Amino acid sequence: MRNKTHNGNVRITADNQDKMLKLLARTTHIGGDLSIDSNVHADLPALTSLGGYLFIHSNVHADLPALTSLGGYLSIHSNVGEKLAKYLLQTYAKNRSWVLGEGADEILLTSTIQDIEYKISDVAMDKATFDAIRHGTMTASDVFAIENTEIRRVAYERLDKSKMSELKPRVLQEGVESNGKPIKLVEIILPSHDKSFRYLVVIDPSTDREYWLDASSATRATLNGIKLELWGLPDNLEWTRMW
Amino acid sequence: MKLYEHGDMAMVEIERLPDGLTESASRILLEGKSNQHCHRGNGTWYPRVIGQFVVGYFVAKKTALTHLEHGEETGGNLKTAEIADGVYEVRRQSELTHEGMKQVVD
Numbered sequence: 525m526r527n528k529t530h531n532g533n534v535r536i537t538a539d540n541q542d543k544m545l546k547l548l549a550r551t552t553h554i555g556g557d558l559s560i561d562s563n564v565h566a567d568l569p570a571l572t573s574l575g576g577y578l579f580i581h582s583n584v585h586a587d588l589p590a591l592t593s594l595g596g597y598l599s600i601h602s603n604v605g606e607k608l609a610k611y612l613l614q615t616y617a618k619n620r621s622w623v624l625g626e627g628a629d630e631i632l633l634t635s636t637i638q639d640i641e642y643k644i645s646d647v648a649m650d651k652a653t654f655d656a657i658r659h660g661t662m663t664a665s666d667v668f669a670i671e672n673t674e675i676r677r678v679a680y681e682r683l684d685k686s687k688m689s690e691l692k693p694r695v696l697q698e699g700v701e702s703n704g705k706p707i708k709l710v711e712i713i714l715p716s717h718d719k720s721f722r723y724l725v726v727i728d729p730s731t732d733r734e735y736w737l738d739a740s741s742a743t744r745a746t747l748n749g750i751k752l753e754l755w756g757l758p759d760n761l762e763w764t765r766m767w
Numbered sequence: 768m769k770l771y772e773h774g775d776m777a778m779v780e781i782e783r784l785p786d787g788l789t790e791s792a793s794r795i796l797l798e799g800k801s802n803q804h805c806h807r808g809n810g811t812w813y814p815r816v817i818g819q820f821v822v823g824y825f826v827a828k829k830t831a832l833t834h835l836e837h838g839e840e841t842g843g844n845l846k847t848a849e850i851a852d853g854v855y856e857v858r859r860q861s862e863l864t865h866e867g868m869k870q871v872v873d
Binding site: 671672673674719721728729730731737738739740741742753754755756757761762763764765766767 | 768769770771772773774775777779799800818819820821832834836837838839846848850851858859860861862863864865867868869871872873
């Protein structure tokens with residue numbers, strides 16, 4: 525018979541799930557952390573206790589029907605089912621740190637857990653912003669009022685782009701950076717401020733994500749000049765490499 | 768003169784280090800607030816905040832910057848970005864708002 529205790533951390537991935545689930549089928553205790561990666565169907569019917577953290581990533585089906593003890597914090601980004609969600613809530617709402625993603629059970633997302641962080645696409649944000657993004661209730665003006673550029677980026681990615689028309693966007697300049705990525709300067713009008721704002725829209729070379737950076741008070745005429753101005757650099761420099 | 772963009776961090780080659788710096792044991796040059804993603808570098812790091820942009824100075828020798836998102840895929844969790852040996856001023860990006868400069872917070 526297999527050993528029922530697994531010492532150390534366990535990470536179940538889409539690639540190793542068959543092997544790991546077979547290995548853990550009768551395991552009752554995992555000494556370290558349990559991390560279940562995205563796109564994994566993980567049934568651990570015998571697991572009753574976990575010494576470390578519980579990470580359940582997005583788009584995971586996790587069935588942990590016997591789990592009654594947890595040592596570390598919880599990071600849950602998928603629906604874990606009402607039974608487990610209620611158990612975790614009743615037992616750990618007040619004595620553990622939590623991270624919840626938008627895929628978590630509604631019972632968790634609407635709870636009054638004390639020590640909690642909300643994340644979308646691995647970006648932490650306050651509950652009001654988190655709810656507005658996941659429910660699609662943000663206006664385009666709301667998005668551009670967000671100060672944190674990473675949260676603004678996530679909110680913009682999730683924004684119904686037909687809402688952008690309320691800001692009357694106007695492309696002032698378009699070009700291509702030395703790495704081949706497009707760059708542009710866009711003017712929008714925020715009704716809440718009743719004035720125009722200029723944003724330098726750049727593509728991150730490593731992730732291909734689009735960032736809107738406020739350049740309303742930039743003084744330079746060229747796109748690269750404005751970009752350099754965002755770092756307080758002189759107008760005449762060329763980038764050696766961008767990542 | 769070398770000039771690198773590494774997410775919201777820029778590294779500008781300079782001739783020599785300013786006087787009066789203190790080396791840090793840390794290898795974290797900059798850290799995101801909403802995602803805790805760190806810009807790290809295996810070189811000599813001298814943190815010193817000057818004004819809105821400069822966060823410190825860095826001496827690179829066979830240096831690869833590492834970050835969860837910025838750099839080349841190398842098979843591990845972190846991406847790497849190799850920079851030329853030299854002395855660099857490390858700068859943080861700001862936004863230029865109607866109200867003035869605001870450091871990019873990510």
